Amino acid sequence: MAEELSIAQGVEKAQKYEQLLPQIEGLISGESNMIANLANVSAALKQTFNFWWVGFYLVEGEELVLGPFQGPIACTRIKPGKGVCGTSYSEKKTLIVEDVDKFPGHIACSADSRSEIVVPVIKDGQVLMVIDVDSEQLANFDEVDQRYLEELAQMIANRA
Numbered sequence: 440m441a442e443e444l445s446i447a448q449g450v451e452k453a454q455k456y457e458q459l460l461p462q463i464e465g466l467i468s469g470e471s472n473m474i475a476n477l478a479n480v481s482a483a484l485k486q487t488f489n490f491w492w493v494g495f496y497l498v499e500g501e502e503l504v505l506g507p508f509q510g511p512i513a514c515t516r517i518k519p520g521k522g523v524c525g526t527s528y529s530e531k532k533t534l535i536v537e538d539v540d541k542f543p544g545h546i547a548c549s550a551d552s553r554s555e556i557v558v559p560v561i562k563d564g565q566v567l568m569v570i571d572v573d574s575e576q577l578a579n580f581d582e583v584d585q586r587y588l589e590e591l592a593q594m595i596a597n598r599a
């Protein structure tokens with residue numbers, strides 16, 4: 440396993456994702472422990488994009504519980520249908536929020552968060568967890584992030 444990520448600087452984010460995803464695959468393919476893998480995936484995304492907050496909420500019973508992440512401390516439990524994460528979980532789909540203040544029920548774990556993307560990790564029709572990424576800039580996420588984070592979600596589902 441490569442111990443260091445190699446990502447070109449000064450390139451567009453799609454190119455960064457293109458470089459990052461195979462390296463993440465290499466990182467997680469040799470390890471069966473999901474928490475270890477999610478911890479490294481969080482770190483790899485943080486290191487590459489310097490996201491404000493990036494991590495996972497894991498499905499436990501009927502609710503989401505905070506998993507491995509990078510960034511400021513966060514709320515630990517989210518009910519289905521609540522906030523961006525709980526809505527993505529309930530609706531089993533990716534949500535891009537350009538301005539969190541305009542999302543009804545947004546859960547403000549950090550007052551500095553301005554935009555957000557949440558991607559469910561789905562296996563056999565069941566949501567196992569969600570990937571949550573927050574930015575301190577408005578409208579920081581678009582269909583490029585969606586495309587590659589959904590690819591990442593599939594990669595994680597395949598290891599689950």
Ligand code: SME
Binds near residue numbers: 523524546547548
């Ligand atoms: N803002 C999220 C809660 C999680 S934090 O952003 C880390 C939401 O509305 O679901």
